Amino acid sequence: MSMPPMPWLPEFLFLGIWDALAFGIGISLLTYLAMNYSKWPKQIRGSLLALSFIAVWFTVLNWIHDGLHNTGAMPPNWGLLALTEYLFHVPWLIFGLTLALVIRQLVKVYKK
Numbered sequence: 001m002s003m004p005p006m007p008w009l010p011e012f013l014f015l016g017i018w019d020a021l022a023f024g025i026g027i028s029l030l031t032y033l034a035m036n037y038s039k040w041p042k043q044i045r046g047s048l049l050a051l052s053f054i055a056v057w058f059t060v061l062n063w064i065h066d067g068l069h070n071t072g073a074m075p076p077n078w079g080l081l082a083l084t085e086y087l088f089h090v091p092w093l094i095f096g097l098t099l100a101l102v103i104r105q106l107v108k109v110y111k112k
Helices: 006-039 042-070 078-111
Strands: none
Touching: 006 042, 042 078
């Protein structure tokens, strides 16, 4: 794989750092949830399972997505690019909405 043009290098470095940070946060969140799941109130355990699934999706499959781009899902291979984008970005939008609903549910439980 070739290097990006020098003026774009800071943007790509930012994305690399952001991905590494997101991976670390995802692993930390999953570890915390797994270790403390039985301690949480029963009313929010379903929400925590949904949150865990979202964390797994963003943590693990994000790198599969990046790997597909690195192995050929780039222009001029528009078919593979479109397939990769729809397979990952549409579920990310759905999981983002799910995450908002989970947070809403957790806030409701803790307001009581």
